[in-house]
Amino acid sequence: MIRIARAEHAAAGRDPAAFIxxxxxxxxxxxxxxxxxxxxxxEALDVSRLILLMEPPFNADGISEAGRLLxxx
Numbered sequence: 001m002i003r004i005a006r007a008e009h010a011a012a013g014r015d016p017a018a019f020i021x022x023x024x025x026x027x028x029x030x031x032x033x034x035x036x037x038x039x040x041x042x043e044a045l046d047v048s049r050l051i052l053l054m055e056p057p058f059n060a061d062g063i064s065e066a067g068r069l070l071x072x073x
């Protein structure tokens with residue numbers, strides 16, 4: 001799907017380098033660790049943004065820990 005979207009973006013005369021892919025996922029450690037297989041898969045797809053979702057009740061400690069893991073990249 002990403003390949004097709006990129007090709008259509010370019011076919012419409014837009015700059016292919018400016019195409020942004022955004023992925024939504026649940027806030028899980030596999031998405032936080034830069035050395036994880038899941039993050040490597042996103043890199044291989046040239047994903048620009050990863051938006052992590054958290055359902056209520058919101059855990060402030062979990063959010064802080066996620067920030068610490070992300071800041072080690």
